[in-house]
Amino acid sequence: MTTLVLDNPDLLARAARIDSSLLHQRPPATVTAPVQTLFYYACNAHRLTDLDAAVLEQHGNYLAAHPDQKLRIHGHADAEGKAEYNEFLARLRATTAARLIHRAGAREAQVDCVGWGSTVPLKSLSDYAYNRRIELQYLTAP
Numbered sequence: 001m002t003t004l005v006l007d008n009p010d011l012l013a014r015a016a017r018i019d020s021s022l023l024h025q026r027p028p029a030t031v032t033a034p035v036q037t038l039f040y041y042a043c044n045a046h047r048l049t050d051l052d053a054a055v056l057e058q059h060g061n062y063l064a065a066h067p068d069q070k071l072r073i074h075g076h077a078d079a080e081g082k083a084e085y086n087e088f089l090a091r092l093r094a095t096t097a098a099r100l101i102h103r104a105g106a107r108e109a110q111v112d113c114v115g116w117g118s119t120v121p122l123k124s125l126s127d128y129a130y131n132r133r134i135e136l137q138y139l140t141a142p
Contacts, residue, residue, distance in 0.1 A: 031065040034058045037136040039097070040129065043078070046092045048100075056097055059136060060104025063111070070139040072112045073097050078128035079118040091115025093134050112139075 039052045048056070063069055075094030077086035094113035101111055122130040 031062050033062045033069075033138065039134050039136075041093060041132040041134075043080075043128070043132065044089070045132075046089060046096050048097070053100055056100040057104040060101040060106045063101065063107070064105025067107065067110070068140065070110050070112070071101070071106070072114060072137045072139055073101075074120075074135040074137060075113065075115040076120060076122070076131055076133050076135070077116075077118050078131040079121070079125040080128060083117055087115055087117035089115075090117050097134050097136075 034055050036052075036055050039048055039056075041048070059071065063071060073094040075090035075092070075097075077090045077093075079086070091113065092115075094115055098111045098113050102108065118125065118131060121127065122133065125131070
C-alpha cells in the first residue's frame with residue numbers, strides 16, 4: 001500500500017518545513033575580479049589608502065574563489081633618489097599589497113611580486129606621481 005503525503009499530517013508538516021526553508025536560501029554570490037588594477041602611492045610610501053586596501057582584499061576574495069587564477073603584482077617607484085632604494089621601495093610596495101591579498105584568502109602560489117624600481121615609467125620619468133604605483137596583472141584571464 002502506498003501512502004500519500006497528503007494522507008499523513010506528519011509527513012505533510014515535515015514537507016512544508018523543508019520547502020519553506022529552501023525558499024529562504026540564497027544562491028552563493030558570484031565573486032568577480034575588481035576592475036581596479038592600478039594603485040598609486042605617496043612619495044616614499046608603501047601603504048595604500050583604506051579604500052585601495054579594500055579593493056586589494058576584493059582581489060584576494062576573487063583569487064580565493066578561483067584557485068586556478070594567478071596574479072602578478074608589479075611594484076614601481078619614481079626616479080627620485082638612488083636606484084637601489086627605488087628598487088627596494090617598489091618591491092616593498094608589491095609585497096605589502098600581496099600580504100593584503102593573501103590575508104583575504106589568496107594562496108601563496110597564486111601571487112607573484114616583481115619590483116621594477118623606476119625602470120618602467122607609466123608615462124615619463126618626470127611624472128613622479130604616476131610612477132609611484134603597483135599594477136596588478138592576471139596571468140590567466142579573470
